Amino acid sequence: MRWNYLAPVISIVASLAVVGVMLAVMGINPLEAYIVMFSRSFASKFGLAELCVKTTPLILTGLAVAIPLRAGLWNIGAEGQLYMGAFAASVVALYINLPEFLVIPLMMAAGAIFGMGWAAIPAFLKAKFDLNEIISTLLLNYVAIYWVEYMVYGPMRGKEVYNFPYTDLFPDAATLPRFFGTRLHLGFLIAILIAIAIYHILKRTDFGFAVRVVGANPRAADYAGISRQKIIFYSMLLGGMLAGIAGMIEVSGIQLRLRPAISTGYGYAGIPVALLASGNPLLVILSASLFGFLYVGGSALQTTYSVPVAIVYVFQALIVLFIIGGQSLRRGD
Amino acid sequence: MKAKFLVLIILAVLAAGLLAGCAGEEGKQVTTPATTPEEKKEIKAAFVYVSPIGDAGWTYMHDQGRQFIEKKYGIKTAYTENVAEGGDDERVIREYAEQGYDVIFTTSFGFMDATITVAKDFPDTIFEHCSGYKTAENVGTYFGRMYQARYLTGIVAGAMTKTNKIGYVAAHPIPEVIRGINAFALGVKKVNPEAKVYVVWTGTWYDPAKEKEAAISLLDEGCDVIAQHQDSPAAQQAAEERGAYSIGYHSDMSKFAPNAHLTAAVWNWSVIYSYIIEQVMQGTWKSEEIWWGIDRGVVGIAPFNDAVPEDVRKMVEEEKEKYLSGEVAEQYPFVGPIYDQQGNLVKAEGEVMTDEELLSMNFFVDNVVGEIPAASE
Numbered sequence: 001m002r003w004n005y006l007a008p009v010i011s012i013v014a015s016l017a018v019v020g021v022m023l024a025v026m027g028i029n030p031l032e033a034y035i036v037m038f039s040r041s042f043a044s045k046f047g048l049a050e051l052c053v054k055t056t057p058l059i060l061t062g063l064a065v066a067i068p069l070r071a072g073l074w075n076i077g078a079e080g081q082l083y084m085g086a087f088a089a090s091v092v093a094l095y096i097n098l099p100e101f102l103v104i105p106l107m108m109a110a111g112a113i114f115g116m117g118w119a120a121i122p123a124f125l126k127a128k129f130d131l132n133e134i135i136s137t138l139l140l141n142y143v144a145i146y147w148v149e150y151m152v153y154g155p156m157r158g159k160e161v162y163n164f165p166y167t168d169l170f171p172d173a174a175t176l177p178r179f180f181g182t183r184l185h186l187g188f189l190i191a192i193l194i195a196i197a198i199y200h201i202l203k204r205t206d207f208g209f210a211v212r213v214v215g216a217n218p219r220a221a222d223y224a225g226i227s228r229q230k231i232i233f234y235s236m237l238l239g240g241m242l243a244g245i246a247g248m249i250e251v252s253g254i255q256l257r258l259r260p261a262i263s264t265g266y267g268y269a270g271i272p273v274a275l276l277a278s279g280n281p282l283l284v285i286l287s288a289s290l291f292g293f294l295y296v297g298g299s300a301l302q303t304t305y306s307v308p309v310a311i312v313y314v315f316q317a318l319i320v321l322f323i324i325g326g327q328s329l330r331r332g333d
Numbered sequence: 334m335k336a337k338f339l340v341l342i343i344l345a346v347l348a349a350g351l352l353a354g355c356a357g358e359e360g361k362q363v364t365t366p367a368t369t370p371e372e373k374k375e376i377k378a379a380f381v382y383v384s385p386i387g388d389a390g391w392t393y394m395h396d397q398g399r400q401f402i403e404k405k406y407g408i409k410t411a412y413t414e415n416v417a418e419g420g421d422d423e424r425v426i427r428e429y430a431e432q433g434y435d436v437i438f439t440t441s442f443g444f445m446d447a448t449i450t451v452a453k454d455f456p457d458t459i460f461e462h463c464s465g466y467k468t469a470e471n472v473g474t475y476f477g478r479m480y481q482a483r484y485l486t487g488i489v490a491g492a493m494t495k496t497n498k499i500g501y502v503a504a505h506p507i508p509e510v511i512r513g514i515n516a517f518a519l520g521v522k523k524v525n526p527e528a529k530v531y532v533v534w535t536g537t538w539y540d541p542a543k544e545k546e547a548a549i550s551l552l553d554e555g556c557d558v559i560a561q562h563q564d565s566p567a568a569q570q571a572a573e574e575r576g577a578y579s580i581g582y583h584s585d586m587s588k589f590a591p592n593a594h595l596t597a598a599v600w601n602w603s604v605i606y607s608y609i610i611e612q613v614m615q616g617t618w619k620s621e622e623i624w625w626g627i628d629r630g631v632v633g634i635a636p637f638n639d640a641v642p643e644d645v646r647k648m649v650e651e652e653k654e655k656y657l658s659g660e661v662a663e664q665y666p667f668v669g670p671i672y673d674q675q676g677n678l679v680k681a682e683g684e685v686m687t688d689e690e691l692l693s694m695n696f697f698v699d700n701v702v703g704e705i706p707a708a709s710e
Binding site: 040044046050149153154157162163164165181183254255257259261262264295296299300302303304306308309310 | 379385386410411412413414415416417418419420421423424425427428429431432442443454466505506507508511536693695705706
């Protein structure tokens with residue numbers, strides 16, 4: 001049990017040490033660099049708000065990977081589910097006339113349904129034909145991303161965007177409220193609440209129990225009369241739904257319009273986020289904030305030292321690698 | 334149980350930090366107006382780039398400008414590359430402002446709203462946004478009249494084509510790109526009324542594989558000169574491999590295609606960056622909408638390939654001289670008669686297009702073959 005919590009800590013410390021050597025080689029004092037990363041992310045109102053902004057989609061995509069993972073499934077498709085959710089939410093925001101108080105709830109519902117629908121395809125193929133979900137979810141990402149590109153280059157392109165591939169800005173009623181004069185928006189709270197809710201669902205409901213049994217021991221699930229197909233299907237759907245909500249929150253809280261590159265790989269980052277948290281929804285909040293910190297701190301490194309962006313990516317990738325290393329360490333336990 | 338506890342702690346820390354941060358911030362804002370010293374201070378300039386610097390494209394040329402002013406004025410500069418528009422731009426710009434940079438250059442159209450937003454919170458910091466249209470008391474804009482250089486390179490292409498088919502690999506159908514294509518086509522028309530310019534959209538600023546593919550499809554259609562509005566030299570390399578000619582963009586791309594590369598329409602941002610930095614250093618900076626042309630040297634053309642004959646060079650030089658001497662308007666070659674693809678007269682004989690018309694250009698001139706994807710209704 002103790003090892004479970006120790007392994008990620010060791011991973012992080014080890015990666016900091018290795019990256020520290022790298023920074024030192026480049027003539028940057030690693031200690032100072034880490035202080036910059038921390039102080040920029042935690043010591044100012046805006047840094048902290050940005051940390052939350054970056055953490056928000058990561059919590060949701062982390063959960064989108066974590067829930068199916070608990071049932072023994074790999075959802076590599078959170079990125080695509082996020083895009084489909086963002087697309088559906090944008091359609092509601094731009095083209096449907098609603099009373100103002102209904103706009104956000106309906107956007108969220110549309111995002112959730114489209115994310116879910118997008119996950120339903122690989123879920124169905126897996127449950128019915130045992131088609132490898134890693135491949136189907138991964139490939140559907142491209143379809144979703146190109147679908148959004150097609151829409152913003154064509155039918156959804158805005159009138160006030162000088163022919164750039166953006167939609168027009170959303171009306172105010174379709175944007176999430178922001179706080180403290182920063183970009184911190186309601187989506188952060190929503191993501192935290194969802195994570196807590198998912199924790200309780202997995203822990204206390206029959207569905208959650210079934211998911212855990214299927215993931216831990218499929219044969220035992222069969223003997224217990226749990227329908228594996230059903231659990232596979234629903235856990236994937238639940239994951240897709242959360243990724244779809246992440247997409248809705250990203251366009252409604254940050255981008256305020258639909259455009260081709262709304263995600264900087266949040267869907268893929270959800271995989272290490274879920275792994276680091278070993279699929280525990282509450283720990284997903286923690287590991288998502290760690291990745292959020294890597295984004296914000298990484299850009300602080302750039303603004304402070306003008307290091308090439310490639311160094312920041314190496315840094316982030318090393319930490320992910322160490323985490324995977326830590327995982328295998330834990331498995332050996 | 335343990336997990337729950339940990340999360341609670343983290344949330345408590347976050348919340349406490351946020352509150353503390355807010356309180357601290359208010360305290361700080363009271364003290365900032367005090368920092369308006371009369372004595373000459375060290376100038377610091379920051380650059381926010383949309384893509385990695387790379388070796389030939391848009392950001393590369395901006396970074397050349399950054400290095401130039403750093404050396405020339407001995408000032409401190411900083412940059413951040415590959416900043417996502419709409420997602421990360423606001424944070425990066427704000428970080429530079431918070432670190433006390435005196436002037437912050439944001440070098441992509443998509444940074445416009447973030448630049449304006451941050452500028453509101455830092456009235457004492459100067460912001461310069463490239464290629465946009467929104468300004469403020471402390472936000473200026475700058476850009477170059479690249480179409481003038483495009484026009485000159487069009488003359489070269491028109492003179493060198495044998496098949497009368499010239500290919501143009503283009504990124505996005507925005508006014509800047511369309512203006513470049515039209516100016517290029519008008520240059521072609523000037524020397525070769527028979528030739529047509531064939532446009533292929535890639536839908537990306539930087540994707541060497543896609544750019545090359547587009548160039549090859551144009552070469553397959555019989556084009557024998559390839560021009561481009563892209564960040565990589567991939568289209569140049571495609572022309573080189575097929576033994577065709579090419580016209581570069583952004584920088585002198587001859588090293589990527591020594592035989593194919595006839596010339597290129599190039600940027601020289603150091604002209605504008607020097608001007609702005611001098612204004613800032615002297616304390617005379619004010620918000621301007623800079624849109625300079627070949628006469629100021631912001632845009633220009635790269636040295637000719639040996640294959641370009643003397644009479645063509647002379648013709649290009651003569652046309653260039655017209656800009657330098659002021660014989661033609663800055664808007665030249667967008668002077669009537671100009672016809673669109675349907676043959677409608679857009680500008681009558683002798684009429685000059687206005688800057689507003691140039692900035693919102695959304696049609697192709699009559700010797701362009703291709704379509705501008707329509708926006709939604």
